[in-house]
Amino acid sequence: MDIELITNVLFAMVRSGTPLLLVALGEVVCEKSGVLNLGQEGMMLMGAVTGFIVSFSTGNLALGVIAGMAAGIAMSVLFGALALGLRANQVATGLALTIFGAGLSAFVGTAYVGKPLTGIEALHIPLLADIPVLGPVLFQQDPLVYIALMILAAVWLFFRFSRPGLMVKAIGENPESATALGLPVLTVRWLAVMFGGAMAGLGGAYLSLAYTPLWAEGMTAGRGWIALSLVVFASWRIGRVLLGAWLFGLASIMHLVLQGMGWSISSNLLATLPYLATIVVLVILSSNASRIRMMAPVSLGKPFHPST
Amino acid sequence: MKTLIKKVATAALSAALAASISVTAQAEEKIKVGFVYVGPVGDAGWTYGHDEGRKEMLHKLGDKVEATYVESVPEGADAERVIRKLAQQGHDLIFTTSFGYMNPTLKVAKQFPKVKFNHATGYKRSKNVGTYAARFYEGRYVTGLIAGEMTKSNVIGYVGSFPIPEVVQGINAFTLGLRETNPDAVVKVVWINSWYDPAKEREAAEALIAQGADIINQHTDSPAPVQAAQDKGVLAFGYDTDMSRFGPDAHLSGSLVHWGDYYTDVAESVLNDSWTAKDIWGGIDSGMVKMAPYNKKIPADVVTAAEKARADIATGSLTIFEGPITAQDGSVKVAGGVKLTDGEILSMNWYVEGVEGELPQ
Numbered sequence: 001m002d003i004e005l006i007t008n009v010l011f012a013m014v015r016s017g018t019p020l021l022l023v024a025l026g027e028v029v030c031e032k033s034g035v036l037n038l039g040q041e042g043m044m045l046m047g048a049v050t051g052f053i054v055s056f057s058t059g060n061l062a063l064g065v066i067a068g069m070a071a072g073i074a075m076s077v078l079f080g081a082l083a084l085g086l087r088a089n090q091v092a093t094g095l096a097l098t099i100f101g102a103g104l105s106a107f108v109g110t111a112y113v114g115k116p117l118t119g120i121e122a123l124h125i126p127l128l129a130d131i132p133v134l135g136p137v138l139f140q141q142d143p144l145v146y147i148a149l150m151i152l153a154a155v156w157l158f159f160r161f162s163r164p165g166l167m168v169k170a171i172g173e174n175p176e177s178a179t180a181l182g183l184p185v186l187t188v189r190w191l192a193v194m195f196g197g198a199m200a201g202l203g204g205a206y207l208s209l210a211y212t213p214l215w216a217e218g219m220t221a222g223r224g225w226i227a228l229s230l231v232v233f234a235s236w237r238i239g240r241v242l243l244g245a246w247l248f249g250l251a252s253i254m255h256l257v258l259q260g261m262g263w264s265i266s267s268n269l270l271a272t273l274p275y276l277a278t279i280v281v282l283v284i285l286s287s288n289a290s291r292i293r294m295m296a297p298v299s300l301g302k303p304f305h306p307s308t
Numbered sequence: 309m310k311t312l313i314k315k316v317a318t319a320a321l322s323a324a325l326a327a328s329i330s331v332t333a334q335a336e337e338k339i340k341v342g343f344v345y346v347g348p349v350g351d352a353g354w355t356y357g358h359d360e361g362r363k364e365m366l367h368k369l370g371d372k373v374e375a376t377y378v379e380s381v382p383e384g385a386d387a388e389r390v391i392r393k394l395a396q397q398g399h400d401l402i403f404t405t406s407f408g409y410m411n412p413t414l415k416v417a418k419q420f421p422k423v424k425f426n427h428a429t430g431y432k433r434s435k436n437v438g439t440y441a442a443r444f445y446e447g448r449y450v451t452g453l454i455a456g457e458m459t460k461s462n463v464i465g466y467v468g469s470f471p472i473p474e475v476v477q478g479i480n481a482f483t484l485g486l487r488e489t490n491p492d493a494v495v496k497v498v499w500i501n502s503w504y505d506p507a508k509e510r511e512a513a514e515a516l517i518a519q520g521a522d523i524i525n526q527h528t529d530s531p532a533p534v535q536a537a538q539d540k541g542v543l544a545f546g547y548d549t550d551m552s553r554f555g556p557d558a559h560l561s562g563s564l565v566h567w568g569d570y571y572t573d574v575a576e577s578v579l580n581d582s583w584t585a586k587d588i589w590g591g592i593d594s595g596m597v598k599m600a601p602y603n604k605k606i607p608a609d610v611v612t613a614a615e616k617a618r619a620d621i622a623t624g625s626l627t628i629f630e631g632p633i634t635a636q637d638g639s640v641k642v643a644g645g646v647k648l649t650d651g652e653i654l655s656m657n658w659y660v661e662g663v664e665g666e667l668p669q
Contacts, residue, residue: 113348114350116554212532213535219507221505
């Protein structure tokens with residue numbers, strides 16, 4: 001492997017990890033507040049189709065990105081109404097949201113299949129882009145990659161240093177005590193769910209506007225699910241979400257690169273690497289019961305009844 | 309026993325009567341043609357191509373035919389329900405356009421012996437089920453000839469879906485064409501194990517470009533590889549439909565499939581009552597395989613050579629899988645003057661010389 005190939009591989013790793021990073025960041029915030037939303041794939045697809053339709057009709061890519069996020073939020077509001085408002089089972093509601101999003105996006109996107117669009121172009125950051133290896137890998141990407149990294153930093157700072165960040169964590173750990181302290185459990189959970197929706201919509205819009213500027217039915221191809229397993233892989237730590245997203249991105253690139261280099265490993269086997277990695281992490285995490293209890297938000301997935 | 313015979317006789321008589329009535333009705337009225345599609349009609353690929361064929365048939369036969377289609381029908385149990393419904397609604401001719409519809413088509417055909425069925429890309433036939441497919445590889449040979457002249461790095465990247473004979477034929481035909489005009493060029497293949505995953509297709513194309521490929525060819529359904537080539541400033545061949553709008557600078561040409569003539573012919577054979585269950589494997593000669601418009605970048609003499617090869621394939625004076633053909637390991641796979649039979653082409657599971665990497669078995 002020469003240096004140029006390594007640079008290319010790392011560049012592709014950052015790119016393919018970006019939608020995973022966005023969606024996983026949204027979900028990790030959502031889960032830290034104690035809400036499990038399995039509807040990532042559906043929200044992503046709605047974000048992808050809405051972003052594409054708006055960009056295609058208006059010719060404005062930024063508007064498409066915003067519309068994609070709005071579509072993700074709209075989907076998460078639907079989830080919130082059922083799971084938070086009516087206290088429906090979160091797992092079932094999330095799964096329903098995925099199925100609904102897949103169907104609805106296919107329906108509204110029918111007329112836009114096979115339409116060409118000039119996608120979001122790379123933005124070279126002056127000076128930084130000229131650093132060898134690191135420059136091409138990190139600073140010659142498209143603007144959404146930079147935005148994703150900025151959101152990552154913001155979320156990390158939020159949980160690390162801010163009082164509202166602590167509030168979200170407290171509510172995820174023990175909503176009853178949080179209520180007793182006078183914290184607005186439902187409001188915070190609503191905001192967390194909507195943030196998750198916005199991030200999933202953004203991740204979807206990244207696919208349809210930057211990564212492969214086109215709309216195709218089911219184009220997320222399971223990336224929402226990978227992002228969900230990424231949250232577990234990262235054991236709810238923000239920094240590890242980035243590590244995981246890049247690792248998963250690298251795994252999905254490497255099985256293609258290795259084939260091109262003539263390795264005779266089965267490509268099917270290599271394609272399973274991200275999932276195998278998640279299973280290994282799950283096994284390690286759950287080998288120690290107290291450790292997993294330390295990691296996962298305690299009230300995750302449980303509906304909250306203020307009265308009890 | 310007697311009553312049973314009587315009953316059978318009456319049933320047979322009434323069936324014959326009904327058949328004769330429907331025949332006369334057919335001669336006077338128009339026929340109904342049904343299409344079952346695996347994807348949405350706007351997929352810019354496989355199903356889009358079939359739907360264009362349906363429209364062409366309607367255009368050519370005018371008010372003699374009426375056509376319905378059902379899109380995005382999953383392969384499996386749902387397909388059987390859709391096909392049966394079309395048969396029950398009085399369709400005279402039904403096209404089922406995906407490999408996975410094979411067994412459902414045969415099952416329904418058994419229950420509706422008067423309805424004619426044609427199943428795309430399958431290998432099982434019966435009295436009222438014919439099959440049809442296109443020799444895509446013929447067009448891919450022509451793209452190979454062009455690639456050999458256009459490559460500078462002598463490395464061509466090929467985004468493959470599944471390592472099945474249909475795809476391997478295309479890789480081999482392309483490589484034979486490539487080495488005809490450029491004996492030093494090689495083909496790198498990357499399998500993505502999916503027919504349709506735009507992001508993965510793009511990643512595969514980018515991985516190949518990173519490894520020195522300056523032309524990308526594909527046997528997957530989305531235009532993402534062409535987009536990747538456009539963005540990276542290299543060249544590409546599309547597939548199925550004209551994908552030039554996704555990469556005006558990159559898109560050189562592509563092997564297209566054209567079903568319109570075939571659908572028109574089959575509908576006509578039903579109209580004049582000459583339909584039989586045939587196995588059609590059409591290529592450039594039948595007009596089923598065509599070339600996408602050539603990019604202006606391609607020098608005129610290269611286009612002339614490509615067009616000559618296309619014409620020679622059509623007349624039969626050029627056979628692609630004719631020896632001597634050297635296999636990947638350097639051994640002589642097909643001796644000089646020997647032509648591979650259709651059966652041998654349909655079960656192709658080896659690479660020709662010039663393809664890199666091992667073929668997953």
